[in-house]
Amino acid sequence: MGQKRTFCRICEAHCGMIAEYDEAGQLHKLRPDATHPVSQGFICAKGLKFLDIANHPNRVHTPLRRNSAGELQPCSWDEAYALIGEKLRHIIDEHGVHAVGIYFGTPMIHHSLLMLTLFQWLRAMGTRNLYSAASQDNANKLAAQKIIHGREWVMPIADIEHADFALLLGTNPLVSQGTFIHMPQGTKTYDALIERGGEIVVVDPRHSESAQRWKRHLSIRPGTDVYLLLAILHELRDLYPQDAPKGLDTLLTLAEAYPIPVASHLTSIPEAEITSLVAQFRSDKRCTIFNGVGVNQGRFGTLCLILIQAIAYLSGNFDVRGGILFHPWANILQLLVGIKPQVSRIGGFTSHAGGLPCGILADEILTTGEGQIRALIVIGGNPLTSAPDETRLRQAFEQLDLLVSIDIFQNQTGALADVILPGLTWLERFDIGAWDAMYETAPMLQTAARARKPIAETRSEVRIIAELSILSGKPIFWNRWLARLWARIGWDAMVPILLKPLQWLFSRRLQGADGFPWRRPMGGYYRGRRRKHLCFWDEKLDGEPERLAAFADELQRPRPEHTFLLLGRRRRLAQNSWIHNASREEKAKEACAWLHQDDMARLNLVDGALVEIRSTCGAIQLPVFCHDSVQKGTVIVPHGLPDVNVNRLISSDKTHIEPFSGMHQMSGHHVSIAQI
Numbered sequence: 190m191g192q193k194r195t196f197c198r199i200c201e202a203h204c205g206m207i208a209e210y211d212e213a214g215q216l217h218k219l220r221p222d223a224t225h226p227v228s229q230g231f232i233c234a235k236g237l238k239f240l241d242i243a244n245h246p247n248r249v250h251t252p253l254r255r256n257s258a259g260e261l262q263p264c265s266w267d268e269a270y271a272l273i274g275e276k277l278r279h280i281i282d283e284h285g286v287h288a289v290g291i292y293f294g295t296p297m298i299h300h301s302l303l304m305l306t307l308f309q310w311l312r313a314m315g316t317r318n319l320y321s322a323a324s325q326d327n328a329n330k331l332a333a334q335k336i337i338h339g340r341e342w343v344m345p346i347a348d349i350e351h352a353d354f355a356l357l358l359g360t361n362p363l364v365s366q367g368t369f370i371h372m373p374q375g376t377k378t379y380d381a382l383i384e385r386g387g388e389i390v391v392v393d394p395r396h397s398e399s400a401q402r403w404k405r406h407l408s409i410r411p412g413t414d415v416y417l418l419l420a421i422l423h424e425l426r427d428l429y430p431q432d433a434p435k436g437l438d439t440l441l442t443l444a445e446a447y448p449i450p451v452a453s454h455l456t457s458i459p460e461a462e463i464t465s466l467v468a469q470f471r472s473d474k475r476c477t478i479f480n481g482v483g484v485n486q487g488r489f490g491t492l493c494l495i496l497i498q499a500i501a502y503l504s505g506n507f508d509v510r511g512g513i514l515f516h517p518w519a520n521i522l523q524l525l526v527g528i529k530p531q532v533s534r535i536g537g538f539t540s541h542a543g544g545l546p547c548g549i550l551a552d553e554i555l556t557t558g559e560g561q562i563r564a565l566i567v568i569g570g571n572p573l574t575s576a577p578d579e580t581r582l583r584q585a586f587e588q589l590d591l592l593v594s595i596d597i598f599q600n601q602t603g604a605l606a607d608v609i610l611p612g613l614t615w616l617e618r619f620d621i622g623a624w625d626a627m628y629e630t631a632p633m634l635q636t637a638a639r640a641r642k643p644i645a646e647t648r649s650e651v652r653i654i655a656e657l658s659i660l661s662g663k664p665i666f667w668n669r670w671l672a673r674l675w676a677r678i679g680w681d682a683m684v685p686i687l688l689k690p691l692q693w694l695f696s697r698r699l700q701g702a703d704g705f706p707w708r709r710p711m712g713g714y715y716r717g718r719r720r721k722h723l724c725f726w727d728e729k730l731d732g733e734p735e736r737l738a739a740f741a742d743e744l745q746r747p748r749p750e751h752t753f754l755l756l757g758r759r760r761r762l763a764q765n766s767w768i769h770n771a772s773r774e775e776k777a778k779e780a781c782a783w784l785h786q787d788d789m790a791r792l793n794l795v796d797g798a799l800v801e802i803r804s805t806c807g808a809i810q811l812p813v814f815c816h817d818s819v820q821k822g823t824v825i826v827p828h829g830l831p832d833v834n835v836n837r838l839i840s841s842d843k844t845h846i847e848p849f850s851g852m853h854q855m856s857g858h859h860v861s862i863a864q865i
């Protein structure tokens with residue numbers, strides 16, 4: 190019997206956990222760490238169940254290589270590497286570095302050493318073809334921050350902990366903590382705001398779990414958050430200061446077209462409700478705003494995030510406690526993993542930290558010519574399920590000369606791969622929570638030694654990437670010997686031992702947690718000279734007035750008959766398209782669509798009826814249920830389900846890509862529904 194402190198690395202919250210061992214020294218249980226100074230015993234169902242995932246019989250234990258009969262068969266690391274090395278070198282020699290594409294999934298973001306290694310390989314190789322789940326999730330957050338702060342990683346941190354009023358748009362923290370947010374005590378921070386007499390307003394087309402818990406809900410027409418924010422900004426125009434940052438005036442001019450009556454008409458939120466929101470921001474209360482993926486996945490995610498910060502600025506809630514904060518050390522991340530922006534061959538999109546838009550990945554593979562992608566290395570991700578238009582992407586992946594999946598499971602992308610290389614779970618590796626430290630309010634940088642040794646033939650992703658870099662002839666640090674050393678250093682075993690004495694020095698200050706003291710964002714980062722560099726507009730946004738007007742026109746027209754607006758939702762036990770392999774039974778329960786009762790009646794549907802949901806690019810079949818949280822005219826389908834992949838319904842057409850961020854419009858598409 191024994192125990193070890195660790196932390197969950199599924200999402201940004203990094204909740205503290207205790208790993209418990211049985212008499213034989215085997216890890217047999219994970220439980221919340223009530224003494225953890227930040228999460229204080231909070232843990233969600235995903236974290237609690239992670240040991241089932243790490244021990245799942247479907248885990249890939251050895252490298253797999255496709256044989257001449259087209260089947261994936263176990264092989265040695267040397268055999269797998271021989272195939273990859275030969276093909277990679279040939280592709281680079283014959284077609285250049287851009288013929289190699291790299292995709293990394295969200296789980297890898299929480300693996301700091303891997304990200305450092307991967308970005309070193311990207312620098313050494315120089316391919317422009319980097320992709321990630323960012324363009325389906327949060328690319329517009331990066332784009333907005335680049336415009337306002339000149340840096341992608343200076344994220345706004347909603348200070349829920351000290352706010353009196355919080356406006357939450359398109360986020361459902363009770364089910365998923367949210368992107369780029371790290372809350373002490375998990376969702377209890379929101380409860381505490383209510384308990385101290387504050388108010389939370391949840392703006393969502395659906396009466397979500399969070400809206401039900403924190404009571405005040407504004408049911409908004411899908412995709413129209415931008416008009417609500419413009420109306421609020423317009424009502425704050427008299428607060429425009431003499432020394433306003435660049436671009437704020439342009440934003441206010443844009444907002445003139447959307448006063449409260451117009452916004453009310455477009456959003457379906459009553460005028461009185463919008464007026465009461467404005468009153469909060471005009472009061473002396475500490476007000477914060479946070480937008481989640483529900484807003485990012487619409488058409489105007491970048492503009493929404495800029496408007497949120499402009500509202501905070503005019504109302505005196507920018508860079509202050511209880512409002513929106515910025516981490517003073519956020520720039521460090523930029524230095525470590527920043528790479529030169531690249532321009533895509535297809536569509537001319539400019540890359541950001543998460544790479545190029547996944548919406549063009551199929552075209553980059555299928556379109557012949559110089560720079561056509563011929564090899565794709567996928568690390569901890571499942572683009573076939575998480576990127577738009579599965580059908581076309583499948584066609585593209587089948588055409589690749591080399592597809593490598595580095596993963597703990599054989600997912601849908603892995604099923605098409607030439608080689609699968611088995612990686613580690615976070616229980617089997619050392620980690621430092623550096624990635625999230627740039628936008629969290631915790632006063633510490635957590636570290637965790639591995640909770641158990643790697644199983645079977647699994648291997649650290651850091652080592653795999655360093656070794657692939659050597660095999661490709663483009664070694665990290667531009668040096669084979671350094672790359673070899675980097676690959677062979679036993680990071681997971683050695684670093685915790687080296688750090689131990691250093692951490693001991695801080696153990697009292699960190700109240701027993703493992704790690705190092707870290708600065709909390711306190712407000713006041715943008716004092717003096719720095720404030721002058723803020724900028725709320727960029728010429729890249731010059732097309733926004735027309736796009737806003739066009740969408741407003743579209744909203745006035747009746748929706749084509751018998752169509753619904755498709756909206757996604759997160760699931761309690763899975764993270765996007767990841768870890769569903771470990772929760773098959775739960776997945777079956779979650780694989781259903783939700784409709785409003787009037788729509789169920791109109792379509793003569795009863796609970797559990799099997800329906801086909803069809804868009805212009807594909808169709809899925811699944812049972813449908815009446816759900817009282819759903820707005821009339823919308824259909825809610827969970828995303829990331831492998832067998833009924835909602836992204837099959839989302840076209841990869843470039844008109845759905847936000848031009849300056851590369852973010853794909855993932856929600857609000859028109860679909861039809863028919864009983865089977």
Ligand code: SF4
Pocket residue numbers: 197198199200201202203204231232233234235236237366375
């Ligand atoms: S909220 Fe859940 S998934 Fe996220 S870190 Fe905590 S336990 Fe893990």
